Amino acid sequence: MDTVVACSTPFGSSALSVVRVSGPKTKSFVLSLQKNTKKIKHSSPLLSSFLDEDGVVFDEGIITVFFGPNSYTGEDLAEISCHGNPIIVDQIISLACSFGCRIAEPGEFTKRAYLSGKLDISQAEAVSSLISSRSLEGAKLTYKNLGGELSANISSAKETLISVVGEIEFNLDISEEGLQPDLFTKSSQKILLLKNKMEEALSGFKKTNILNLGASVVIAGPTNAGKSTLFNLFLEQERAIISKVPGTTRDVLQDTINLKGMPIVLKDTAGIRKTKDKIEREGINKTQKELLSADLVLFLGKKEKRKKKDNKYIYIFNKSDIKKPASGEYDIQISALHGKNIKALKNLITKKLSGGSSVSSFILTSKRQVENIGRAKEHMELALKGLSTETSLELVVEDLNSSIFYLDKITKKTTKEDILSSIFSSFCVGK
Ligand SMILES: Nc1nc2c(ncn2[C@@H]2O[C@H](COP(=O)(O)OP(=O)(O)O)[C@@H](O)[C@H]2O)c(=O)[nH]1
Ligand SMILES: [Mg+2]
Incomplete structure (x- = not known):
């Protein structure tokens, strides 16, 4: 060596x-x-x-x-x-x-x-997320996995599945008539509990990911709606130029803020309108690109009628100090100039970003883990379906074994070299 x-x-x-x-x-x-x-x-x-x-x-x-x-x-x-x-x-x-x-x-x-067996692969991934985490809360969550929390969760899930497989196989060995009467219900209950745990872990990932990497939140809407005023209010400084002249903001301005421990890259954009000005049009093109990649859009305007409700958008009615909404659907009314209802807006933002979910004790820190938990869960669902329709127990065992296979991949000691390379190449030198 x-x-x-x-x-x-x-x-x-x-x-x-x-x-x-x-x-x-x-x-x-x-x-x-x-x-x-x-x-x-x-x-x-x-x-x-x-x-x-x-x-x-x-x-x-x-x-x-x-x-x-x-x-x-x-x-x-x-x-x-x-x-x-x-x-x-x-x-x-x-x-x-x-x-x-x-x-x-x-x-x-x-x-x-x-x-050398000092860490399993999920702990190694925790090292990488801990180094790159952009919030203290994210670091705290990730640190739990470094200590082996994810590994322990996976091995307890595997143990449950193995015991269910064992019981079913034991019953397969004896005659069909001699099957334990409560075999189907008992096995289903155990698998259902596990499946719910997997779902919790998957929905918690969204929040952990945002705590670790930060979220991109874009302020958009028509010209003069008060986007730059709202941007400055969040930043607590006069960062963007505010003016009655439509088309003042052209380039995308961005800065990092922290909302309830969540790191957020907040972006102020050019107002969307038809214009002959070449530079302003370039700014509007940039706005459109930002909208596509955003985690959340604070849209200072009403929802277009033909548009389906987009979960990524919060529709905001601004200038509530001087007018009331005539029509259209809004999620919230604020006044950016007077800071009215901003606390409620902040709550709405953090709620949307975390998908309303709380972080479970089953913390995932990488897309690789999410993918494998997703596959394990899919096979649990198939096994549950098999048990409820009392189809072949052999097929149920096959699905449970596939679940075990995917859970194994999360912590496995014998991970293929190409997967290892892709995990470790994202680290910094010296770690
Ligand atoms: N009365 C009132 N005026 C506002 C409010 N928010 C912004 N404005 C005014 O609306 C105009 C346009 O604001 P600005 O932030 O530049 O809009 P943007 O084009 O969307 O960035 C400015 O004169 C602001 O002072 C508000 O909540 N109430
Ligand atoms: Mg502006």
Whole structure:
């Protein structure tokens, strides 16, 4: 196995940087850096000078070595804290390379942790989401999976399915007439409970995903409706120009806000109208694109009659201080200028974004997990249908085994190399 090296902290000047080394050459490399060689102990920080190839000291810092298998990667692992200067970091990395180490690929430390059985694949995914999470609440949820909460949930679901399969198979072995009388109802009840849990997990994903990645919320509507006024109100600053002149906002303006712990990228757009102005038309094209990719649209106008109710839209009646809605359907009335009913609007936004769901204890953090839970749930539904119509028990067993197969894929130790590569390549170098 190669010994790998990488800087685990962001590039640039800072008080400290941390270089990580993992693999069989770790201890001897750390010794080569020291002037007065001290005995290396497991997990004990050691103040050390750093020597270059000519024996000249170029920095000093703290080295902590963790002996495998009791380390993050399961191998010998060193964390070298040096002064946060890219030149010093480069020097340590190039010394390690001359010593026979190679530069780690993105996510390679976590991949090694996975390969040595320190983490299962769902925990490795939790590491990645924890690093990229954009809200504290999202980080807290994700951290639970790092501790193995998802793995525990999956294994308990699998145990239930295995026990149902076992019972059905036992009954298949005895004669048809001798079937346990409550076999169908008992099995259905157990599977139904599990299926509901899967549904909860799937609907909770929407909220977790928004807490981790943030949501794109677009303010749109006709010119002069008060979009920029609302945008500024949310930002609590005069960010966009407000004017009675229609067509003032042309480019998409955006900023990040936090609503009840939810990170939101809020966008102010050009008002939609027919215009001969080339630049304004370009702005309106941009608005249309934003509308397509938005998680939620705050539309300052009424719903078009022929349009079906779109769940992505909140139809807002603005300027309620000077007029009342004559016709049309609105979800809420506000006054952006006077901040009237804004609290209710904020509540509506967070409710819509979380899909009204609360996060269950079954937390999913990646699309891969969602896909597999979805497939497992589909097969549970088929098994339930089979049980309710009392069709062949063999087919029910087959569906339950497929459910187990998909649940297994979430935490499996033997995941295919291409799936591994796609998971770990999204990590940063040094993790
Ligand atoms: N009375 C009243 N005027 C508003 C309200 N919101 C915006 N306006 C005014 O409507 C005009 C257009 O606002 P602006 O935010 O630039 O609209 P936009 O074109 O949709 O971005 C400005 O003169 C605002 O002061 C409101 O709630 N009440
Ligand atoms: Mg505007």
